[in-house]
Structures are given as structure tokens and as C-alpha cells.
Amino acid sequence: MKYIKADNKLCGEIYSLVQLTIKTVYPKYYPKEVVSFFCALHSLDNIGRDIENDNVYAFFDNGILVGTGSFLDNHITRVYVLPEYQGRGYGTFIIRQLENEIKKTYKSSVLDASLPAVMLYEKLGYKTLNHSKYIVKNDVVLVYEVMEKELD
Numbered sequence: 435m436k437y438i439k440a441d442n443k444l445c446g447e448i449y450s451l452v453q454l455t456i457k458t459v460y461p462k463y464y465p466k467e468v469v470s471f472f473c474a475l476h477s478l479d480n481i482g483r484d485i486e487n488d489n490v491y492a493f494f495d496n497g498i499l500v501g502t503g504s505f506l507d508n509h510i511t512r513v514y515v516l517p518e519y520q521g522r523g524y525g526t527f528i529i530r531q532l533e534n535e536i537k538k539t540y541k542s543s544v545l546d547a548s549l550p551a552v553m554l555y556e557k558l559g560y561k562t563l564n565h566s567k568y569i570v571k572n573d574v575v576l577v578y579e580v581m582e583k584e585l586d
Contacts, residue, residue, distance in 0.1 A: 436493070437491060442482065442486070444490075447492075451499055455517060456469060463550055465574050470570075476512060484512070490512070491528065491532070503529065504532075507536075511545070513545075526558060529555075540585070542584050545580075546578050546579070546581075555583075
């Protein structure tokens with residue numbers, strides 16, 4: 435296993451991982467308008483910008499990119515693990531690494547939790563601050579949790 439800060443050479447590969455994961459997992463939880471919203475939110479340009487800002491990490495298993503995670507200030511974003519690698523603790527590992535970076539400067543971390551990820555975040559000690567919603571295309575409602583965890 436290898437966990438590294440992502441560089442521009444990994445941008446396309448991270449984009450593909452995120453898009454594949456969204457398109458595979460999210461339709462089980464959300465309508466197509468929400469899936470499209472997430473795909474657009476995690477565009478190649480947005481991932482590239484975050485890489486340029488030194489906010490993106492990549493996780494490899496046997497040389498294969500299987501997961502990624504990002505943060506900005508104390509906000510954890512874009513944690514994705516390829517569907518066939520989920521359930522192996524890789525998401526937990528990525529989140530813990532991001533928390534280690536965040537706690538160098540902040541006392542807590544926050545995140546916006548999608549429906550597929552809420553239970554994982556709760557297991558890791560995150561508490562819901564509030565339930566939020568965002569209107570996407572065709573007046574479809576995206577519901578998510580804003581969660582926080584105090585860091586040791």
C-alpha cells in the first residue's frame with residue numbers, strides 16, 4: 435500500500451476513479467439529477483485545482499489507484515474508494531490520514547456526508563451538526579449531513 439500527495443500526473447486517473455465510483459454507487463441512493471450534480475462537482479478542472487493547491491491524496495494497493503481524499507482547511511472533501519475495494523478499511527485509512535493533516539492546525543474536522551458514507555463517518559466518531567439540502571436540476575433535492583469530529 436502507498437499513500438501519497440497527488441500531483442498533476444495523477445489528475446486524470448483520480449478523476450476517472452471518482453467518476454466511476456459516483457456512477458456505480460450513487461444511483462443506488464440518489465436520483466439521476468443528483469448523480470449528475472456530483473459528477474459535475476468533481477470535474478477534472480476542480481480536481482486539478484485542488485491538486486495544484488496541494489489538497490489531494492492518492493491511495494494505491496499493489497500499484498493500482500484505489501482511493502483518494504482531499505481537504506481544504508479543516509473540511510474533508512472528495513473521499514472515494516473504487517467500489518470493488520470498498521469494505522477493506524481503505525476509506526477509514528484515508529480519512530484518518532486527512533485528519534492527521536488537519537489536526538496540525540485545527541481542533542476539529544468537518545465534512546458533508548453523502549448518504550452512502552454517513553454510517554462510515556459515524557463509526558469514525560463524526561456527529562451530525564445539521565441536515566442540509568441543496569436543490570439540483572429539475573427541482574430534485576439532494577439531502578446530506580454536515581458532520582464534525584473533535585480531533586485529539
